[in-house]
Amino acid sequence: MDQQDGRLSFDEAIAHVRQSGQCAFAAIPVFGDDGETAEGARVFVLERAADGVARIRFVAGPFFWTALAADETLAGEQIPDRVRELRFLPGTCSEDWFSDQIQVLIAKLMQAAKVVAPAMPEYLGGPRRAAAPEVKFPVSMIGRAEVDKTHRP
Numbered sequence: 001m002d003q004q005d006g007r008l009s010f011d012e013a014i015a016h017v018r019q020s021g022q023c024a025f026a027a028i029p030v031f032g033d034d035g036e037t038a039e040g041a042r043v044f045v046l047e048r049a050a051d052g053v054a055r056i057r058f059v060a061g062p063f064f065w066t067a068l069a070a071d072e073t074l075a076g077e078q079i080p081d082r083v084r085e086l087r088f089l090p091g092t093c094s095e096d097w098f099s100d101q102i103q104v105l106i107a108k109l110m111q112a113a114k115v116v117a118p119a120m121p122e123y124l125g126g127p128r129r130a131a132a133p134e135v136k137f138p139v140s141m142i143g144r145a146e147v148d149k150t151h152r153p
Contacts (some may be wrong), residue, residue, distance in 0.1 A: 002149045006115070007087035016090050023047045024088035025109045030060070039063060040103050042070075044083055045093055045109070049075070056083060061102045067140050073096065089113040 008016060013024035018047030025044045029038035036096040049055050055075040059115040074083075097105050 002104075006113075007089055008110050009087065010046075010084040011136060013088035013090065017046050017048045017054050018052065020090075021048055022090065023066075023093045024090045025093070025113070026086040026088045027109070028086075030062075039146075040069075041106060042111070043102065043105060044086060047093070057098070058083075059098060059102065059105070063103045064101060066099065066101055068102070079100055 008024055016022070016024055026044045028042045028044075030040040030042060031037065032039040040060065042058070042060040045057040045059075046054060047057060053075060055073055056079050058070055058072045058074060059068055060070040076078075089109070091109055093109060093112060097108050100108070
């Protein structure tokens with residue numbers, strides 16, 4: 001574990017999840033056309049499945065909307081190498097958090113990881129814009145090609 005910021009490598013995060021039953025997460029901003037303004041985020045939550053296997057819950061979407069561009073679960077060889085290169089913060093999470101706006105999800109994960117981020121805005125009590133449950137933002141929002149969802153676990 002990195003003593004500076006508490007983040008774990010992918011392998012350390014898997015060991016943490018398997019031993020503790022808790023989760024670990026990483027979040028990456030998605031920038032707009034100007035390359036400077038974050039318009040959304042990709043969030044990777046490493047969690048333990050009922051069978052004890054570690055899996056990644058991948059959610060992505062724009063800020064200030066409850067609709068997501070992606071909400072997938074990946075396990076084993078489905079986890080891309082670029083995700084295995086990320087650093088994860090250990091913490092806890094709750095299934096109901098995944099129905100929140102992406103920035104609220106990140107704020108809750110940060111709080112559960114006991115990370116104090118003084119520059120992070122207060123999102124938990126802010127206004128919310130909701131989309132209908134069937135609304136999905138385009139995959140281009142998260143910067144990757146369409147995924148064949150017939151092989152989802």
